[in-house]
Amino acid sequence: DTAVSQTPKYLVTQMGNDKSIKCEQNLGHDTMYWYKQDSKKFLKIMFSYNNKELIINETVPNRFSPKSPDKAHLNLHINSLELGDSAVYFCASSLRGGGGNTIYFGEGSWLTVV
């Protein structure tokens, strides 16, 4: 049973397109995240939701919009894709928010914009 699952795993798309990445966790956690990992492996948090409420919204372009229909799901929608959006996007969850909680990661979604 995959604890944090995200789809698709690989996505190749053209500039200007709109795409979504879906994420689900079956751990019963209250908090979910989206992280972006660039080509140098640097991990940057993008968003964090606690029980469907946005609690962390780092400086990311407005083209990125998270949506949490319930606390087990956090989807990421990206409008007007740009070359620089090419990266690995990780969904993650933790029991609750706060710096002391272990974060559980999905396997990542490899986005390539051409």
Add this chain to the structure above:
Amino acid sequence: AQSVTQPDIHITVSEGASLELRCNYSYGATPYLFWYVQSPGQGLQLLLKYFSGDTLVQGIKGFEAEFKRSQSSFNLRKPSVHWSDAAEYFCAVGARAGNQFYFGTGTSLTVIP
């Protein structure tokens, strides 16, 4: 400003040799401290974490880490490396109050036969 520094971008060790990966942090108070591992093509997995108490923490896969307050360090060690340990290793700190959580820039480990 809070920061996590992993000074070694890439380390190569021979299989069976010992390993130490360095991590230094800059934080107002002692944060929660973590080490994660990312195998190729995978997400991150928790190796171990330090909250309080014994400064030597044992983790999975034979790894351990030692918290040294005086040096603001949380170095990861393994006495004998296996080829399957080749991966990217991330140190991370979490705030004791608030939601802040920061990853270091990672250390890539190569294991040679």
